[in-house]
Amino acid sequence: MNMHTDIIVAGAGAAGLASALAIGQSGRSVRVIGKPDVGGASRTVALFDGSIRFLEALGVWERLAPRSAPLRAMRIVDVTNSLFRAPPTVFRAHEIGLDAFGWNIENSLLVAAMADLLTERGQVAITQTLGKTYDFQPDRVSVETDSGSFTAQLAVAADGRLSVARRDAGILTQNWDYPQVALTAILAHTRPHGEISTEFHTRQGPCTFVPLPGIADAPHRSSLVWMMSRSEARRRQALKPDAFAKETSEISHNLLGGLTLLTPVGAVPMEGVSARALTAQRLALVGEAAHVFPPIGAQGLNLGLRDAAHLAQAICGADDPGGAGPLDAYSRLRGADVASRSFGVDTLNRALLSPFAPVDALRGLGLYALREFGPLRRFAMREGVMPQRGAPLVMRQGEAENA
Ligand SMILES: Cc1cc2nc3c(=O)[nH]c(=O)nc-3n(C[C@H](O)[C@H](O)[C@H](O)COP(=O)(O)OP(=O)(O)OC[C@H]3O[C@@H](n4cnc5c(N)ncnc54)[C@H](O)[C@@H]3O)c2cc1C
Numbered sequence: 001m002n003m004h005t006d007i008i009v010a011g012a013g014a015a016g017l018a019s020a021l022a023i024g025q026s027g028r029s030v031r032v033i034g035k036p037d038v039g040g041a042s043r044t045v046a047l048f049d050g051s052i053r054f055l056e057a058l059g060v061w062e063r064l065a066p067r068s069a070p071l072r073a074m075r076i077v078d079v080t081n082s083l084f085r086a087p088p089t090v091f092r093a094h095e096i097g098l099d100a101f102g103w104n105i106e107n108s109l110l111v112a113a114m115a116d117l118l119t120e121r122g123q124v125a126i127t128q129t130l131g132k133t134y135d136f137q138p139d140r141v142s143v144e145t146d147s148g149s150f151t152a153q154l155a156v157a158a159d160g161r162l163s164v165a166r167r168d169a170g171i172l173t174q175n176w177d178y179p180q181v182a183l184t185a186i187l188a189h190t191r192p193h194g195e196i197s198t199e200f201h202t203r204q205g206p207c208t209f210v211p212l213p214g215i216a217d218a219p220h221r222s223s224l225v226w227m228m229s230r231s232e233a234r235r236r237q238a239l240k241p242d243a244f245a246k247e248t249s250e251i252s253h254n255l256l257g258g259l260t261l262l263t264p265v266g267a268v269p270m271e272g273v274s275a276r277a278l279t280a281q282r283l284a285l286v287g288e289a290a291h292v293f294p295p296i297g298a299q300g301l302n303l304g305l306r307d308a309a310h311l312a313q314a315i316c317g318a319d320d321p322g323g324a325g326p327l328d329a330y331s332r333l334r335g336a337d338v339a340s341r342s343f344g345v346d347t348l349n350r351a352l353l354s355p356f357a358p359v360d361a362l363r364g365l366g367l368y369a370l371r372e373f374g375p376l377r378r379f380a381m382r383e384g385v386m387p388q389r390g391a392p393l394v395m396r397q398g399e400a401e402n403a
Pocket of ligand 1: 010011012013014015016033034035036037043044045046047129130131132158159160161163164182184225268286287288289295298299300301302303304
């Protein structure tokens with residue numbers, strides 16, 4: 001069996017499903033190759049205002065809103081014991097005219113809601129298997145799977161950090177490791193989070209508590225992303241739930257009161273991946289197939305959703321969506337955003353890990369400046385939520401309709 005569609009999307013994670021929904025809306029025929037992955041019960045994603053706007057346009061946000069918690073403020077607390085540490089800094093969304101910086105949602109709910117919507121709309125076919133090999137030709141791409149082979153004008157690689165489509169297109173990557181692991185969990189706590197996300201900066205990386213909505217048995221919930229050295233991660237993963245909760249409470253200075261684990265503790269080794277190009281003949285990379293960096297400042301999937309939105313924007317009016325013109329346009333739209341976010345997160349993480357006093361002093365000074373100088377602070381908040389120049393049309397307030 002060999003079936004043809006306009007576009008193949010490889011990978012049914014959040015970036016792939018968002019790409020498929022967005023491209024499907026423009027009337028193209030789309031086939032997703034991949035199994036929607038709704039596992040990973042201990043992980044959530046904080047999605048910023050622009051991403052929410054995109055999910056609204058895709059018609060999926062109304063299903064997710066009741067199960068998400070708003071992030072009205074973000075607090076950074078330096079607990080590194082550095083000589084130059086700045087006092088706690090709180091950034092409030094209303095300072096930049098937003099109700100909330102974004103919303104926090106369980107990963108599994110996000111992926112399941114997008115997969116359900118695709119199935120209900122019937123615009124996009126899903127073949128729940130893996131793409132095994134890709135063959136890129138000047139006028140088409142074909143992929144071999146256990147369920148047959150498929151050809152298209154364009155393949156969208158959303159098949160994650162080990163992307164097979166990227167490999168077969170010959171796009172090289174730069175890969176590096178960090179000496180850290182992120183432990184993740186969902187916690188119940190006795191004090192309310194007040195819709196404030198709190199990041200404790202430790203010498204081994206940030207420990208972040210992100211608000212979640214309450215549920216019947218747990219009126220106060222947050223998700224935890226705690227970056228630490230590999231040996232500490234091994235030790236803490238082996239702790240009994242009560243002992244893990246106690247150590248988590250200690251690091252947070254008991255901010256949220258008594259803690260109880262609601263999920264098993266997940267562990268993600270920290271690494272960086274940067275694809276040398278975002279496109280190749282008949283191929284566009286989105287999400288972690290293009291860029292991987294540590295979970296600091298909630299940048300990863302927000303960047304991946306901007307990839308999806310920009311890709312749909314670049315190819316929607318083209319006669320040949322996989323031709324050189326639309327792919328060049330996609331590369332131009334994404335280059336600066338991907339490079340600046342990857343560099344920014346990497347630099348922040350390394351600054352925290354660095355034992356050198358001058359680096360510490362710069363980090364402390366940076367945080368102090370953000371705390372004290374309104375214009376700089378508002379610029380940083382706006383830029384953190386979304387690039388102020390060149391964001392996808394669908395994510396810009398009031399502009400999509402006028403474009
Ligand atoms: C601890 C942690 C916390 C995070 N918090 C945030 C946050 O708050 N905000 C934020 O924006 N980002 C956050 N991120 C980043 C975010 O989780 C990722 O950017 C996002 O999940 C990547 O989505 P993706 O669809 O690109 O990749 P994936 O989720 O990895 O999806 C790729 C999919 O492709 C499939 N696949 C693999 N190979 C094949 C193949 N050959 N054929 C078909 N399918 C294949 C996989 O099974 C998978 O389903 C966090 C990351 C971590 C580790």
